[in-house]
Each structure stands twice: as structure tokens, then as C-alpha cells.
Amino acid sequence: MVRLHDLPVEELFTSGHRLCAGCGAGIIMRMTMKALRGPTIVVNATGCVEVSSTIYPYTSWKVSWVHVAFENAAAVASGIEAAYKAMRRRGAWDKHVDVIAIAGDGGTFDIGIQALSGALERGHDFLYICYDNEAYMNTGIQRSGATPHGAATTTSPAGKKIPGKPEFKKDLIGICAAHGIEYAATASPAYWSDYITKVRKGLEVNGPAVIHVFSPCPLGMRHDSSKSIEIARLAVQTRYWPVYEVERGKYKLNIKVPQPKPLIEFLKMQERFRHLFQPEFQHELEALQRWVDDNWRRITALCGETT
Amino acid sequence: MARLMGLTGNEAIAYAVKQCNVDVVAAYPITPQTIMVEVISEYVHNGEINAEFICVESEHSAMSACVGASLTGARVFTATASQGLALMHEMLYIASGLRCPIVMGVANRALSAPINIHGDHSDMMGSRDCGWIQIYAENAQEAYDWIIQAFKIAEDPRVLLPVSVNIDGFILSHSMEGVSVLDDEDVLSFLPPRKPVITVDPDKPITVGALCLPDYYFEIKFQQIQALKEAYNVIREVNREYEKLTGRRYDFVDSYAMDDADAAIVCLGSTAGTAKAVARWLRSEGKKVGVVKPWVYRPFPEEELIKALGDVKALAVLDKACSFGAPFNALCSDIIATLYRYGKDIKVFNCLYGLGGRDITPNDLKAIFNDALEIAKTGIVKEYMKFIGVRE
Ligand SMILES: Cc1ncc(C[n+]2csc(CCOP(=O)(O)OP(=O)(O)O)c2C)c(N)n1
Ligand code: SF4
Numbered sequence: 209m210v211r212l213h214d215l216p217v218e219e220l221f222t223s224g225h226r227l228c229a230g231c232g233a234g235i236i237m238r239m240t241m242k243a244l245r246g247p248t249i250v251v252n253a254t255g256c257v258e259v260s261s262t263i264y265p266y267t268s269w270k271v272s273w274v275h276v277a278f279e280n281a282a283a284v285a286s287g288i289e290a291a292y293k294a295m296r297r298r299g300a301w302d303k304h305v306d307v308i309a310i311a312g313d314g315g316t317f318d319i320g321i322q323a324l325s326g327a328l329e330r331g332h333d334f335l336y337i338c339y340d341n342e343a344y345m346n347t348g349i350q351r352s353g354a355t356p357h358g359a360a361t362t363t364s365p366a367g368k369k370i371p372g373k374p375e376f377k378k379d380l381i382g383i384c385a386a387h388g389i390e391y392a393a394t395a396s397p398a399y400w401s402d403y404i405t406k407v408r409k410g411l412e413v414n415g416p417a418v419i420h421v422f423s424p425c426p427l428g429m430r431h432d433s434s435k436s437i438e439i440a441r442l443a444v445q446t447r448y449w450p451v452y453e454v455e456r457g458k459y460k461l462n463i464k465v466p467q468p469k470p471l472i473e474f475l476k477m478q479e480r481f482r483h484l485f486q487p488e489f490q491h492e493l494e495a496l497q498r499w500v501d502d503n504w505r506r507i508t509a510l511c512g513e514t515t
Numbered sequence: 516m517a518r519l520m521g522l523t524g525n526e527a528i529a530y531a532v533k534q535c536n537v538d539v540v541a542a543y544p545i546t547p548q549t550i551m552v553e554v555i556s557e558y559v560h561n562g563e564i565n566a567e568f569i570c571v572e573s574e575h576s577a578m579s580a581c582v583g584a585s586l587t588g589a590r591v592f593t594a595t596a597s598q599g600l601a602l603m604h605e606m607l608y609i610a611s612g613l614r615c616p617i618v619m620g621v622a623n624r625a626l627s628a629p630i631n632i633h634g635d636h637s638d639m640m641g642s643r644d645c646g647w648i649q650i651y652a653e654n655a656q657e658a659y660d661w662i663i664q665a666f667k668i669a670e671d672p673r674v675l676l677p678v679s680v681n682i683d684g685f686i687l688s689h690s691m692e693g694v695s696v697l698d699d700e701d702v703l704s705f706l707p708p709r710k711p712v713i714t715v716d717p718d719k720p721i722t723v724g725a726l727c728l729p730d731y732y733f734e735i736k737f738q739q740i741q742a743l744k745e746a747y748n749v750i751r752e753v754n755r756e757y758e759k760l761t762g763r764r765y766d767f768v769d770s771y772a773m774d775d776a777d778a779a780i781v782c783l784g785s786t787a788g789t790a791k792a793v794a795r796w797l798r799s800e801g802k803k804v805g806v807v808k809p810w811v812y813r814p815f816p817e818e819e820l821i822k823a824l825g826d827v828k829a830l831a832v833l834d835k836a837c838s839f840g841a842p843f844n845a846l847c848s849d850i851i852a853t854l855y856r857y858g859k860d861i862k863v864f865n866c867l868y869g870l871g872g873r874d875i876t877p878n879d880l881k882a883i884f885n886d887a888l889e890i891a892k893t894g895i896v897k898e899y900m901k902f903i904g905v906r907e
């Protein structure tokens with residue numbers, strides 16, 4: 209685990225970007241840059257981070273940064289990695305370059321899952337980070353395959369008949385780990401040392417690595433912008449967001465939660481869940497709680513933990 | 516010393532790619548292009564080239580990987596056809612917008628539905644406004660020659676645009692021809708390793724692909740328009756240099772028997788070969804006909820076309836792709852626009868042919884020439900749009 213005074217002072221993701229106040233993704237980008245170990249290229253999928261950090265002619269990035277499109281960060285990273293390999297072989301390049309692909313949940317769970325799967329299967333040496341704010345925030349809060357059950361988005365509104373999103377969240381790390389990659393992990397920016405350590409670990413792996421990090425979003429989750437880190441911590445402490453890693457197929461729980469806080473503490477801070485507290489939608493609240501419990505049991509069992 | 520090899524169009528392109536010492540090939544199989552990627556895979560697996568072959572999971576990822584690779588300064592190739600090109604559509608604009616000098620072989624094939632694996636130009640014509648330099652080859656030799664020239668054109672610092680080299684699906688992709696190939700050293704001296712201008716070199720950090728709002732977007736697109744214009748000069752230079760090396764003369768436009776022609780056919784790709792043969796035959800009967808074949812379709816060679824058309828009175832423009840609902844199909848629209856711009860009163864009619872690989876026969880072409888000659892004589896166009904060989 210890294211300690212605060214181990215971190216470089218230099219900011220490679222600089223202020224001046226136009227992410228919302230309290231945006232978790234901005235905090236995550238800054239932390240990510242603290243974990244670099246050498247020459248690095250960031251490939252960023254279309255989404256909040258991309259549109260807010262590089263409004264021409266400005267940029268927040270002090271590393272080389274590439275945006276190509278929404279669904280293909282992993283494919284672009286593949287090309288960059290392969291190119292340096294070939295150029296090293298013919299003597300036109302001599303350095304090792306770390307390639308980090310960064311995409312939102314939409315760019316990962318949904319439209320980008322094919323490109324991600326292909327790149328993982330081919331075994332490119334790159335780190336893929338999905339910052340998960342649990343909806344398509346850039347286009348104005350539409351549901352994604354990462355949106356939790358019951359959450360209200362503009363395409364899963366809290367209607368009178370259908371109160372928020374009926375479906376449940378995909379198991380991204382399960383999908384990635386099933387490719388047999390060496391390293392996959394979840395994280396939360398509230399546990400910065402765990403996250404930064406994981407980014408470094410993902411870079412050090414020879415081959416693909418995936419990190420799935422919870423990303424508070426004041427605008428889309430509709431929470432107080434001063435509470436982002438608190439929400440990111442509650443996500444873990446309510447067992448909503450288990451923090452674990454999968455190394456060569458072996459699951460390990462990184463943050464134990466022996467006495468979970470009530471899920472509603474987490475939900476109540478976010479307006480996207482407000483409708484679930486109406487008496488007639490009590491069963492939806494219970495369904496979400498069941499999903500959290502089942503997911504926790506499943507993950508901890510994989511980690512060989514008893515709860 | 517040049518050697519003669521028996522190669523199909525696909526193999527000729529693959530062989531040229533090998534000699535061009537590419538760094539990265541990212542491609543996905545699709546008929547009738549598949550053999551290009553198979554042959555290149557063999558080169559890689561036999562250690563005959565240094566390239567990284569990325570067996571991507573789709574054409575969209577193929578072009579995405581090509582863009583990423585190209586931004587590092589690597590020399591990059593891909594190949595596709597039909598549905599594959601359609602799937603890449605989004606990425607084609609990004610490749611040109613980010614000024615990636617990628618070269619792509621396209622074995623032109625019809626677009627679904629209904630699904631059809633045979634040759635027409637619907638695929639590339641559907642992407643004709645994507646900002647790529649677009650070249651159509653008449654035979655395997657031309658395909659080989661253009662690939663080598665394409666890298667030099669694309670990578671020129673005055674251009675930095677991607678290039679597609681098109682061959683007619685099956686007719687060229689799968690037919691074996693004698694192809695005169697250069698020695699590796701000659702290709703290397705003509706086309707040294709790429710010298711990129713700006714790359715994503717992490718030691719000199721840059722931001723590529725930023726969000727450009729109405730205050731900058733237009734200027735960036737305008738630069739692209741100018742680069743395509745600049746490509747004009749570069750293409751000419753490269754053609755002349757290649758001619759010195761090989762004795763084979765390439766240009767924007769290939770014209771046949773146009774000096775005193777009254778009527779002519781304008782068409783792309785392999786059809787021009789048949790049209791030339793038919794023209795020769797009609798010439799022996801004393802009929803003054805010729806053929807004009809744009810080698811370079813984008814940038815559209817207006818000046819060269821006007822020069823090639825000379826004093827011709829009537830033109831049959833052959834399109835192998837349908838622009839549904841448009842007054843004319845793509846090539847014909849461009850020709851008419853060019854004539855208008857140069858104030859030329861040449862009578863034009865459009866022939867839509869070959870969709871889904873339907874053959875165009877020498878007799879079809881003879882009839883088209885005769886129609887054009889009739890118009891040259893009377894000055895009256897009765898039918899502006901003809902459908903060749905279709906059962907109505
Ligand atoms: C092919 C394509 N479809 C749709 C879009 C529109 N679009 C841009 S960003 C975005 C959502 C991004 O969501 P996510 O990946 O979760 O990132 P976030 O904005 O939440 O950070 C969408 C739908 C696009 N740019 N490209
Ligand atoms: S919408 Fe959410 S993710 Fe996007 S910038 Fe605002 S807070 Fe960040």
C-alpha cells in the first residue's frame with residue numbers, strides 16, 4: 209500500500225478542467241496519474257472525462273493523451289501497444305511505454321464491451337480503467353448496464369408504474385476475469401491508497417489488467433457535491449461496492465466489511481434513489497438490498513471469506 | 516531487377532504491403548478481401564516481416580487499432596470490404612480527421628441487404644466523403660503499384676491522410692495475373708521508413724483528439740480540405756518518381772484513345788479494361804470512341820479529367836454503386852459538376868451497372884458506346900439514366 213508521502217507532488221492531471229464540482233472521476237484521474245511509473249500514454253473513451261478535460265485548445269493532461277471514439281478505447285490501446293512492439297523490434301523505438309485506457313461505464317459495460325473483450329483475449333500489455341458513475345452522464349444521465357436496480361435515470365425514470373431501472377448491474381470483473389487475464393480489481397476513490405496501489409499493480413502486470421472503480425457523480429447520482437468521497441466510502445461500507453482483486457484467477461477481498469452500515473444510508477444521500485422510499489416501492493428497495501447481499505456473499509465466497 | 520510473379524489482386528496487395536515494411540496490420544476477414552489478411556498472417560508467422568498483426572475482433576476495432584498505431588508514428592495497413600468497411604465508417608472519418616496516414620486495401624463488394632459477396636462499389640462509394648484519398652486499380656499490377664505509392668503519398672508531411680486502394684471484388688481480388696514486382700531494396704529506396712511529424716511520444720506529451728467546439732472545429736476541417744488539395748501535388752510527384760523507378764506511368768486519370776474521340780465511357784476500376792478492349796474493336800470499325808478512367812477518385816481530378824475529355828461530345832458515365840434517390844449516381848454527379856464548373860457542354864448520361872457482381876459484357880459496353888455516339892451526333896439525350904443488364 210502506498211503512503212501519502214510516497215506520492216509524487218507533480219500533477220499530471222491538472223486543474224482547470226470542466227468536470228462538475230465534486231466529480232469523482234476528476235479525483236480518480238488525478239489519483240491515477242500519481243501511480244505512473246514511466247512513459248505513459250492515456251487513451252480516453254468519449255464521456256465526461258474526455259469532453260471536460262480537453263476542450264481545444266486546452267488540456268488537463270501532462271501525459272500524452274488520445275481520444276478516438278466512444279466504444280473503442282481498448283482497440284486503440286491495442287494498436288498503440290502493438291506499434292511500439294514492432295518499432296522496438298526494428299530499432300526505431302527503445303523505451304517501454306505504459307498504455308492506460310480509460311472509459312466510463314457506458315464505454316465499458318455496453319458499447320465498448322466487444323473491443324474490451326477482444327483486447328483482453330489478445331493479451332495486449334495495457335491497463336484498462338473503467339470509472340463507473342453508473343450511467344451515461346455525458347449525454348445527460350441515461351441508464352447503462354452498470355446502473356443499479358431501481359436507480360432513476362432519464363431513460364429509466366422513476367415512473368408511476370416502473371420505478372427506475374428494472375434490471376440489475378452486470379458483473380464486469382467476472383466478465384474480465386473470465387478472459388484469464390492476470391489482474392482485475394475493483395476500487396473506490398475513498399480508499400485512495402488501495403486504488404493507487406492497484407493502478408501501479410495493473411501497470412506492472414505483463415499483459416492486460418482491468419480496474420473497475422466507483423465514481424461518484426453529483427450531477428447524475430444527484431448528491432451533494434461535497435459528499436462525493438463520503439458516498440464512495442459508504443458504497444464500500446454498506447457492501448454495495450465490494451473492493452477486491454482477482455490475481456491469476458484468485459479472488460482476494462481487499463476491504464473487509466464485518467459490520468456493514470445500512471444500505472439506506474448510502475441510498476438516501478442520492479436523489480436517484482429517492483422514489484424507492486415511497487411505501488409502494490418498498491419491494492424495490494428490498495430487491496436492491498437482496499442483490500447487494502447476494503453479490504456480497506458471492507464475492508466473499510470467491511475470496512474464500514466467511515461473513 | 517523486377518520479377519514477374521503470378522498473383523491475384525489480393526496477393527499483389529499483400530506482397531506490396533510486405534515490401535513496404537509495415538509495422539502494424541490490424542484487420543478482420545471478409546470476402547473477397549480475406550486472402551489479403553491470410554497472406555499477411557503467413558508472412559508474419561513465417562517471420563518474413565517485422566509487423567505486428569492484430570487479429571482484431573471486428574473491423575471497427577481494426578480501424579481503431581490502426582488509428583492508435585498510426586499515431587505512434589508506425590506504418591500501418593488494413594484491408595476490408597463491404598460490411599466491414601460499413602462497420603468502420605465511423606472510424607474512417609476519425610482516421611482522416613486525426614491525420615493518420617493509414618493505407619487500406621479494399622476488395623470492393625456489394626452491401627447487404629440482400630447479402631451478396633460479389634463486387635460492386637457500394638462499399639467505398641458509401642464512404643466517399645470520409646476524407647480519405649481514394650484510388651481505384653484496373654488490375655493486379657496497378658493494385659501492387661498503387662499500394663507502394665499510397666504509403667509515400669499518405670505519409671508525406673504535406674498530406675498526412677489515409678489512402679484506400681480499391682480493387683473489384685473477385686474480378687481483381689481473385690484473378691491471377693502476371694505482376695511485375697520490384698526488388699525489396701528498390702521499394703525501400705523509394706519508400707524509406709516513415710518519418711512521422713508529430714506522434715504521441717510520451718516524452719513530448721500531446722493531446723490528440725480533443726473536443727473542438729464551433730470556435731475551432733471548422734478550421735481543423737478546413738486544414739483537412741487543404742491537405743487533400745496539397746495531396747494533388749504530392750500524388751503527381753510520387754507518380755513521376757515511381758515512373759522513373761518502374762517505367763510504369765501513373766496519373767490522376769488514365770485515358771485511352773481519347774485524342775479524337777467523339778464519345779467516351781468514364782468508369783472506375785476493372786471495367787475500364789473491358790471498355791478499352793471494346794473501344795479498340797469499335798475503332799477498327801472506324802468509330803471514334805475512347806475510355807477515361809480516374810485512377811484517383813478523391814481528391815477528384817477535375818483538371819486532369821477536363822484535359823482527358825478533350826473535345827469529346829458525349830459521355831457515358833458508368834457507376835457501380837447506386838446513390839438511391841439522387842439525380843445521378845456518385846461518379847456521374849462528380850463528372851457533371853466538373854463539366855459545369857469548366858463550362859463544358861458535353862452531353863452526359865449515367866449507366867448504373869454491375870450491382871451485386873452482375874457482369875457487364877463487351878456487348879453491353881458496345882451498346883453503351885453506340886448510344887453515346889448517337890448522342891454525339893444528335894446532341895439529344897433521351898435517357899439520362901440507364902440500368903445495364905437488369906431485368907425490369
Ligand atoms: C457511437 C456513439 N454513440 C453514442 C455516442 C454519444 N455518447 C457520448 S458519451 C456517451 C455516454 C458516456 O457514458 P459513460 O461511458 O458512462 O461515460 P460518462 O459520460 O458517464 O463519464 C454517449 C452515449 C457517441 N459519442 N458515440
Ligand atoms: S456529470 Fe457526473 S461524471 Fe460528469 S462531470 Fe459531472 S459529476 Fe463528473
Ligand SMILES: [Mg+2]
Binds near residue numbers: 312313314341345
Ligand atoms: Mg458513466
